[in-house]
Amino acid sequence: MIDVIIIGGGIAGLETACTLHTQGIESLILEKEKEIGGKLTQWDSLFPSNRNAKELVETYKDEIQKHTITVYVNTKVIAIKKQNDGTFEIFTSREIVFKAKTIVIASGYSIFNAERKEEYGYAIYPNVITSADLEHMFATKKELKAPSGRTLERVAFIHCVGSRDEKVGNHYCSRLCCVTGVKQAIKIRQMLPETHVFNFYMDLRMYGLGFEEMYREAQEKHGVQFIRGRVSEIAQTNEGRLQLKAEDTLAARPVRMQVDMVVLLVGMEAPECNSILGKSCNIQYNAAQFIVPQDIHYSSGITSAEGVFVSGTSIAPLSVFDTINHARSTALAVSNFLMPIQNE
Amino acid sequence: MNKFGFSTHASRVIDYETIDTKLISYIVENEPSFASCISCGSCTATCSAANLTYFNIRRLNVQIRLGEFEEIQQEIDKCMLCGKCMLVCPRGINTRNVIMLIKRGLTTLEIKK
Numbered sequence: 500m501i502d503v504i505i506i507g508g509g510i511a512g513l514e515t516a517c518t519l520h521t522q523g524i525e526s527l528i529l530e531k532e533k534e535i536g537g538k539l540t541q542w543d544s545l546f547p548s549n550r551n552a553k554e555l556v557e558t559y560k561d562e563i564q565k566h567t568i569t570v571y572v573n574t575k576v577i578a579i580k581k582q583n584d585g586t587f588e589i590f591t592s593r594e595i596v597f598k599a600k601t602i603v604i605a606s607g608y609s610i611f612n613a614e615r616k617e618e619y620g621y622a623i624y625p626n627v628i629t630s631a632d633l634e635h636m637f638a639t640k641k642e643l644k645a646p647s648g649r650t651l652e653r654v655a656f657i658h659c660v661g662s663r664d665e666k667v668g669n670h671y672c673s674r675l676c677c678v679t680g681v682k683q684a685i686k687i688r689q690m691l692p693e694t695h696v697f698n699f700y701m702d703l704r705m706y707g708l709g710f711e712e713m714y715r716e717a718q719e720k721h722g723v724q725f726i727r728g729r730v731s732e733i734a735q736t737n738e739g740r741l742q743l744k745a746e747d748t749l750a751a752r753p754v755r756m757q758v759d760m761v762v763l764l765v766g767m768e769a770p771e772c773n774s775i776l777g778k779s780c781n782i783q784y785n786a787a788q789f790i791v792p793q794d795i796h797y798s799s800g801i802t803s804a805e806g807v808f809v810s811g812t813s814i815a816p817l818s819v820f821d822t823i824n825h826a827r828s829t830a831l832a833v834s835n836f837l838m839p840i841q842n843e
Numbered sequence: 844m845n846k847f848g849f850s851t852h853a854s855r856v857i858d859y860e861t862i863d864t865k866l867i868s869y870i871v872e873n874e875p876s877f878a879s880c881i882s883c884g885s886c887t888a889t890c891s892a893a894n895l896t897y898f899n900i901r902r903l904n905v906q907i908r909l910g911e912f913e914e915i916q917q918e919i920d921k922c923m924l925c926g927k928c929m930l931v932c933p934r935g936i937n938t939r940n941v942i943m944l945i946k947r948g949l950t951t952l953e954i955k956k
Binding site: 618659663664665666701702727728729730731732744745746747748751753754 | 881882883884885886887888889890893894899901902931932933934935
């Protein structure tokens with residue numbers, strides 16, 4: 500019987516495990532992928548500091564090794580069963596059954612599938628890509644070019660793809676796409692100074708530390724142009740460029756623009772496993788399948804089921820900054836829960 | 844006495860004391876989704892009438908709230924009720940119903956213009 504089993508080896512799960520370890524509590528991490536680090540392993544740089552994402556992942560890998568925390572990779576959780584004595588049995592894709600006093604769900608998020616917004620032509624036109632694809636291109640140092648091989652004259656970023664959209668069933672704001680759009684627009688301007696970059700936005704939600712400063716820098720230093728209007732559709736021209744339609748709402752006139760590349764700023768969705776985990780141990784989750792904390796202000800790491808905790812983006816889209824802070828506070832909630840047991 | 848022909852313009856300031864709210868109340872009551880508009884403009888972007896005329900369906904929301912009924916009256920018939928705006932609206936507003944309600948409201952409600 501282990502004290503804590505953490506479901507998910509992304510930064511939320513890793514930070515929770517490290518903080519628990521410094522409190523003298525042993526934990527075990529179950530990760531469905533073949534390596535730890537979660538979505539961060541696919542990212543190039545992190546806003547607002549432009550630090551290398553791999554470097555943060557490596558820091559966590561070192562910490563995990565230093566604290567000798569056990570990690571099971573390639574291990575997908577199928578069901579959680581609460582025992583009569585209040586402990587848990589966890590069934591996974593492995594044959595062994597894991598037993599724990601408490602569980603921390605750090606299942607993270609999944610990226611919105613842009614094919615669902617067919618009018619934007621993702622997976623139809625080769626020069627329509629997502630922000631995740633672009634991040635991967637940055638990370639692998641791939642040269643940015645139009646499929647025709649010509650240099651990029653214009654690039655358009657489209658905000659709110661898969662977020663705040665009744666048509667795909669996501670009413671919530673993914674919060675991080677705005678600043679990702681600003682970060683990536685700056686990066687393109689730095690890499691290709693001749694390329695014009697346009698961001699089509701509805702509201703720019705620069706809520707986090709340093710975000711507003713990045714937005715201002717994008718305008719002042721890098722000449723990124725922001726157009727207030729949602730793109731309604733994208734079509735290919737005979738030359739293989741992309742024509743997009745929007746309204747420049749501040750000019751109150753429809754606008755048409757030909758660009759060489761479109762980047763869709765895709766939102767964050769709850770992973771499928773949230774509802775499976777939720778049902779199997781009776782945790783409250785919302786319509787978007789994010790896990791609902793017991794108290795959003797006071798105990799945001801505690802779920803409605805006793806002994807089951809939640810860490811990171813399992814509750815909502817969160818930045819790396821917010822995820823790490825949340826993971827630490829959840830670790831504290833777990834240790835407060837376990838302490839009376841250990842004192843007996 | 845020389846007449847210099849000076850006159851003053853009516854104030855351009857939006858005056859919330861004099862705005863007639865009957866039409867907006869009528870529309871929101873019958874089509875509550877109208878209240879959720881975020882003015883993204885995707886409706887206008889896809890609108891055939893907006894490509895050729897001053898008709899701007901996104902602006903109708905603001906115009907109705909500000910009581911600019913004369914302009915609405917002049918423009919509303921340019922809508923061909925094709926419904927493309929309904930397909931793109933991220934808030935799921937039944938824009939076609941909104942147009943019908945505006946037309947009905949303008950003729951049946953006693954609106955101060």
